[in-house]
Amino acid sequence: MKAQRISRTAIVGVVAGVLAAGLVTAPSSQAAGTIKIGYLNATIGPFAGGAPQITIGLNIALKEIKSTVAGKKIVILEEATDATPQLALEKAKKLIEKDKVDILFGPLSGDEGVAIARLSKKYPKVTFINTTGSASEATNQSPSKNFFRFHGDAAQWSGGVGEIAYKTLGYKKVAIIADDYSFPYANAGGFATGFCKAGGTIVAAQWPALGTKDYSSQIAALPKDVDAIYAGLGGADAVQFLKQAVQFGLKKPLIGGAILVDGTVLGSKADIGDAVLNTIAGGPVPDDSYSTPEYDKFKAQLKAAGTGPNIFSVLGYNSAKSMLAGLVAVKGDLSNNQAAYRKVLSTLKWNTPTGPLSMDKNRNAIVSNFIYQVVSDGKGGFATKSLKRQDKVAQGTKVFGRVNTCADVK
Amino acid sequence: MTQFIFTFLNGLTLAGLYFLVASGLTLIFGLMRVINLAHGAFYLLAGYVSWTIADKTDNWFYGAVAGALTLGVFGTLVYVLLLRKFQYEELRVALITLGVSLVLAQAMLAIFGGDYYQTNSPESVSFSVPIPGLGLSYPFFRIFVLILAIIVAVGLWVFISKTRYGAIIRAGVDDTTMVSALGINVQAVFIWIFFLGSVLVGFAGSVGGTTNSFGMGTDGDYLLFSLQVVIIGGLGSIGGVAIGSFLVGVIGQFATGYYPTFAGIITFAMLILILAFRPQGILGKKQ
Secondary structure: OHHHHHHHHHHHHHHHHHHHHHHHHOOOOOOOOEEEEEEEEOOOOOOOOOHHHHHHHHHHHHHHOOOEEOOEEEEEEEEEOOOOHHHHHHHHHHHHHHOOOOEEEOOOOHHHHHHHHHHHOOOOOOEEEOOOOOOOHHHHOOOOOOEEEOOOOHHHHHOOHHHHHHHHOOOOEEEEEEOOOHHHHHHHHHHHHHHHHHOOEEEEEEOOOOOOOOOHHHHHHOOOOOOEEEEEOOHHHHHHHHHHHHHOOOOOOEEEOOOOOOHHHHOOOOOOHHHHOOOEEEEOOOOOOOOOHHHHHHHHHHHHOOOOOOHHHHHHHHHHHHHHHHHHHOOOOOHHHHHHHHHHHHOOOEEEOOEEEEEOOOOEEEEEEEEEEEEEOOOOOEEEEEEEEEEEEOOOOOOOOOOOOHHHHO | OHHHHHHHHHHHHHHHHHHHHHHHHHHHHHHHOOOOOOHHHHHHHHHHHHHHHHHHHOOHHHHHHHHHHHHHHHHHHHHHHHHHHHOOOHHHHHHHHHHHHHHHHHHHHHHHOOOOEOOOOOHHHOOEEEEOOOOEEEEHHHHHHHHHHHHHHHHHHHHHHHOHHHHHHHHHHHOHHHHHHOOOOHHHHHHHHHHHHHHHHHHHHHHHHHHOOEOOOHHHHHHHHHHHHHHHHOOOOHHHHHHHHHHHHHHHHHHHHHOHHHHHHHHHHHHHHHHHHOOOOOOOOOO
16 A cells, blocks of 8 residues: 555656646747747558658758748647548647647648648637648638648649540540548549539449558449549559559559549559559649749759659648748748738749649639649650649639539539 | 459458458467457568568568568567466456557557558469459459468368367367366467467468558557457357358458448448357357
């Protein structure tokens, strides 16, 4: 009994000590002359392959201003998530309440983004900058005043893909297989809206869970009497699906969601060649022949960092650069609940490497979008060929659920 | 029809993998009443070990052997150093193995990162078999997994029901005290059982890491699958594991293929039904 009493006292002592230390060391970031940015990135799970690319984009943007704004040092505090909203919320609260960050940068995935956008209403003193989470409802449903997205949503990305699939490639009947969460809903919704309007039919749809590691039974379940298959999968799921599509001899042409044939997937070591060739897709990353002074410079910066343009490096940079440009414009002044900073961000306009960016009234970006096709680069690898470029693509008002037939997008 | 045949084949080959994973769990439980909650972490560790070796040597078989043996040694160490003292205290064993699995999971995340891995299958079995008239082909490696599972199943059955060592194990299941009183060193038997069970999960991790990708979270998935298999089939019975694997594999795949949204609900509904109407499992003995 005595031993127990001592240990209990000891525990109370330790806890009190930790609390006291926390109180003493919790700094007020304003006074210390630093700007604290919390950074959420899904480095665990299905997008672990793409997540470091966002960091590369962020680091390029930080390097351009030497991580300093008007004499204030920018400090990045990173937390890992696993693409689930639960962990994203937990880590966001930790960064805001314990680390007292001024700005929260992230998250990566669609469902995480929706959850963080909702959370942002509870923390009006913190500004939230989305990195790559692209579900529509994060900004077009009761938008939060302190949540900004400096890129398009998934429906913006696939806009125009449906028309090209029907009119140019002549696909009349399409089956959908896509991950079961908000981002692929919006992505497939954008595709189906155009495709059905042009006259196409969606004959079947399957919605496996994000993180599925075996698509064999789903590949077998895809109907045979279709002209093409829309595959709204990404990251490790995309690699797994494409690999199994080759193994199981799936011969149908593919229409990709925005991340099916992204640079991070095309660069994977898996045997996916037969499945991805000629796949068409739409997204924020230009095809290989695209060239502007801004894009060429950015490509050189990426090359120096050992990578190339892909959805994560491009959006990571564009989002980080927008966040920092706002800080530079207000000279790091985050007083008055960051009012001046947010005003600058809401009307931000600049020429990104991937075309001009401006903001809509819901603080979602109006940007350029690219539709491309995967071709062989003649050296055993892949290249992308441009099919169409659209400028000033703005977000729609619709929120899509699972699209099973054309009736779902009427 | 195509879909039916494929889904059935998928279920059957997946059942083979589940059998390999769950047989180690049930073997250890059968004699020792030790429920190893680190079983999933063992599976994942074997995946990483065999991936590393296969990647370095460019030889799948070296990877599989290394995965199986590493886990055999590792599992034995866990048993000797951590579990032996508390073997008959179920709650402690559960907590210790849970702790081992948490430590392993975080350590593997630190070493291998959050990316998904997949070992390349050996060239000699990585072709696809075209199925006439169906317009799809079937990867031979999956059939190879099923063959491996059948070999292991037959081997285990012969070992347990036809050899003297197997007789000791079966006697040990029924009455540990009596078996030791007969002059048999039950402690040594325990060590060998834990070794064999861990080798089996190590081998399963090497094979499973080739058919499907693995990474953070895979440990939990496979612990769940193996528990499902042994609860449905009946704890401690090899035949039960075979039946459990077949049901979980085939029903799981039909659910995924035909009602993907409800796949999780359907497989767990099966578990709930078994627990409600036959809590000892299909081939389990009443306690």
